[in-house]
Amino acid sequence: MNWLKDHPRFAIFFCLILCACNNATKIDEENTVQNITWSEHIAPIIYKNCTPCHRPGAAGTFDLLNYDDAVRTANKIKFATQTRFMPPWPADNGYSHFVDERTLTEKEIAQIKSWAENKMPRGDSAKEVQAPVFYKGSFFGKPDLVVKMQKPVKIKGNGTDLFLMIKLPYQLLADTFVSYVEFVPGQTKLVHHVNGHLLSYNADRTFNYMSGETILEDAHANFKEAYEKMNITYTDKKEPALPTLMPNVVYYLPGYTPPVYNEDIGGFKIKKDGAFFLKNIHYGPSNADVEDSSYINVFFRKTKPKRPVFETQMGTFGISAIEPKLIVPANEIKTFHTKVTLQSEISILSVNPHMHLLGKTFWAFALGPQNDTIPLIKINKWDFRWQYYYTYLHPVKIPKGSTIHAYGTFDNTDKNPFNPFHPPRQIEQGEGNESMQTTEEMFQFIFTYMPYKIGDENISLKR
Template sequence: MGFIVERRGAGSTAPRILYSKNMRYKLAGLFITSACLLSAADKVTFSENIAPIVYENCVTCHRPGEAAPFALISYDDVKKRGSLIASVTKSRYMPPWHAAHGYGEFAAERRLSDEQIAMIGAWVKDGMPQGDPAKMPKVPQFTEGWHLGKPDLILQMPAGFDLPASGPDVYRNFVIPTGLTEDKWVRAVEFRPSARKVVHHVLYAWVSGGSLPRQNGADGKPGFGGMGTVGVVPGQGGGSLGGWAVGNTPVFLPDGLALPLPKGADFVLQMHFHLTGKAETEQSTVGIYFADKPPEKQLFAAQAPALFGFGAGLDIPAGKKDYTIEGALTLPADVMAYSVGAHAHYVGKDIKATATLPDGTVKPILWIPDWDFAWQDRYNYKDPVFLPKGTRMDVRIVYDNSADNPRNPSNPPKRVLWGEQSTDEMGSVTMQVVAVHKEDEPVLQKFFTERTQEAIQAGIQNGTAKRFMQQHQAER
């Protein structure tokens, strides 16, 4: 017999089942078999589990003709690089998203969940089974031509810029006359490179017509070198119009918001090229979309330290591992924050911004604990963030100018000062904000103008301005 039934004592009507040793072995086998059947039923496959993750988070860049070095469209594409994918997703190196989780709620986060990362690891460990191809999701379809529709104004670089097959990253500014005969307001800019694989990111700006060299720099090539302050050079006249980075999809500003583009202005493309092993020629085109009328509210850049740290006295000794600068501002009016971004160069290490409300509540604004100059994103808040009058924005930026920093461009490390070259440094966090009350716009305009002027004066006093002007004149 496999089991024995024992009658219980008085007061109990339920029989007690005693299992024989043989029966215990049989039941144990049954449980093991059931577990195996459950595991087989829940096996992670490419078709049902991995393809949805890849298609949602990777193929924007990892497809033919885009900037990523290989495609991840088919099962074979992904299986071929399965171990690499498991490694870079586990370390969160990919997908590229440097804002710390839980430190601000942003739209379109390129971040995998812990469950998705574990699923990829389990799939690779299990031999990367394909599963039933009939259960594959459809491959995403991407818009051909202009993503946002026909632009109101199309601008193209006057000439192509030749890039070598190999060498260090290249940073270059290209100035394009707009030919505008009246002031316009920009709702969106769409970027179309001709050699997509070499373009890593682009910043857009406008400057007063003729204030920058339009064609040849000192090296006789289209454009000119330098980076970081196009559109905000003291006395130059200009402003930011956003930017593009690998993986970005162009979007319109929220209704009622737009950025100025004055008549006669020049449009500037400040470009970062990453060489691919093949000589390329880049001649970018941009499509600009105008608002039908002036914006209901003006966008302001709440930046700390002001002017990309121009007045912060940046002077980082060679070998210094934890050099820190700080900046702060106190808002003179109620605002809504729509987006935030950070800026530093190669020895930037850790960038954090908080907002302390008048009641003492601290709100996270942005934290990038592992700053990477190659990945400069603007982070759009999922919902606009209300910051009342009297809110203090605090920014702390840490730099690592030691030999231990793998991104340090100098070996051995050298003293680093504020400047436009990639081997120089800058530092700031910038929030795009609007006044909650229309009548507060002049208050904000005056406040941010005065902060810029104060940063210029501080830069004059600490010697930054003199070095900057010497460098700027040499580049012209």
């Protein structure tokens, strides 16, 4: 210590280091051993970030509904959070924020670890937060109408993808306003994606849309024939060639819940006679014969919709071209771009980036007329399994004349663990429904929006 006396500046320096260390130990202590309890620390994390999916009828592989569930699976929980495998949230929350963001802070991850490694104390149960209560069979609550399939889908255990068209007809007492529609998958591990429309029928029709086939192999190009078999159109000369067809009313991907806004935003009218028509429902390969009875929940609203919500898509099948053409050569990592310039002012509500197994990163933003950047979404590590509709906290105003850009990078090398082919082979965007096959590629940026109104930036989109 004599040396320190001779060098006072170093003494100060040492003290700083020691003090810093002391502080660090204090923070660590707070986070470790007996102090971390289920009641005070862990339950709020699990209930907010895990239980929505880890409960009966949801996609998670086991239930996390209470203390006992968490104790039983503590090691798994620790592992899944340490590796950042769970909760799944591909969007970069340093870039843009969304409603119901499910991400854990470093501190929360450390707390779970320490709790799991220290005998998982319950703590003071009086301090415990209430477990969230979910209505069975819906993410939201009791639906006003449940539309079921007339018969279940039979899935063969032959290990191949299955693409179907399914009609779910209904009859109401009167025309009704609808707030939103929720698709509830039966075979949660097999239902891959669903894209469904709404068919509406006039009272003077002469054919019975309630009869006819309800499940058919995807018709690909020959929809006319399929519609005839399903008895939904083309059978009556008095009707137009197609019934009123409202696109994208039913949508589903694993982990997806429909965006739900306040009473002022969204909603539409349905006629008393109609059908949900799943124009493509894609089941992934199954190794056993099983049946699926997915269904649709409809939530009514009392008032006429005030501000309808529109949806558009850029890229594959969309309003803007992909540059260059979507061809990903074997053993290459390649980036594609698509852009669109807006002719009017809009408020974007939610976004849905879409790619398949070769996806690596995704990035979308708008460049305003003054070249100012409006961040939209960034995904640094694409995961095919989690393709949410991300809803912004507030509508994002995009001024007239702005250009929306989206960049998608695809990894067609052997290093991509999701590459469906080894050795890799050239992958392209398929024609029509072929693109829906998971082994083909798509590059889409889908967004919902409404024409901009002053004050939109202040509306909360939280449900």
